[in-house]
Amino acid sequence: MSRLRVLRISAAALLGGMLALAGCAASPGSAPPSSSDAPAGQSLGSLAPAPPEAEVVGEGTVIDVDGTVEVCLGPVAESYPPQCSGLPLRGWAWDDADGAESSGSVRWGQYALTGTYDGSALTLTGAPVPLALYDPPARTDPTGGEPGSTPESELTVIQDELPDRLGSTGYLASYPDDGRVWVDVLWDDGTLQRAADDDYGVGVVIVRSALRPAAL
Template sequence: MTRHRRHLLVALSAASVLALAGCATPAGSGAPAGASDAPPGASLGSLWPAPPEGDVVAQGTVMDVGGEVELCLGAVAESYPPQCGGIPITNWTWDGIDGSETSGDTTWGAYAVQGTYDGEEFTVTQPPIMLALYDPMMPEDPTGGEPGAGDEQTLLAIQEDLPDALDEAYLSSYPENGWLWVDVVWDDGTWQDAADADYGDDTVVIRSALRPVDG
């Protein structure tokens, strides 16, 4: 985890935040997409999903500080202007876009954004939609409403290891109904399979903030 990342988490923990944990740019573009020699119980920390092949869509806060634009998918500090760290955005313009605020050299707004993601940067390919006007279909519950097998102590122990295992792709997590729900920047199923291998297929749910446009 980078020094910048650690400082951001400290700052967010001292402020009132809108989510459970901070977000920043994943450092995974150069990481391997798979590691078959991972020791038992360490698959999740040894694998990295390949970037999506087509367009993806994400919901978050677009933060522009002095011309450096990022898409924040996790926590946003309730300062004024707000603060967060996220994925660098290219091909972004505020021209003709409603729903933004500006204070000093900071402009921000909450949007659904469509584009491509190469593991490091998000390139906008379609005009963004204000989140207040965005009405996506709710994803299916991967648990089917069934309780998981994890007890509170086990889930909290897994949760404690996630920031190191997933590095800056980790956004947030929480235990509920025997499951540990884990939000990450992007997963194509690689991390879900790894979590199932490490903890069983009835304990951890990995949710990707970036979702393929075609389903």
């Protein structure tokens, strides 16, 4: 199974039906306060990363419905117009964005965004870059390409738990692959990865942050 990535939806692809997703998706929300007193085996959902102090970069679909603008950093339905539940986006202006499409009261496009994240919304600090023109930096594979050893049946159980365990801390999607569960979240500074290691064992669950420091 290929790793789930941010969907770059073309106009032709938007005419299709709903995209079949390997993992379940959930709407990102504000994170609960950080805590170091999580019960044993319950670190995920009890611990939450603090919002980043510096600028971050994310790639996703910006959707404007009747003037309400959100950026979807996870799965997007290939309906026409597209649909998703995303992160509120502040400071957005379509005059600054090339490559947008529209249908009725909905306007959308796929962009790389630079801004600040306060735990509840992304505020733009730079001009959006159409994804078709964006060259993202390569991400390091934390596994070094080594497969995991957790049985598929156990991985499925873990994956089924993750939406509820991580929903309040920005869960986006997850899937099992190569002996591990890969989970995409809105933001992680390492807190959620450490919590997953505590709960399931080191390297069983790999947490990937959709927002990443802009300085990297």
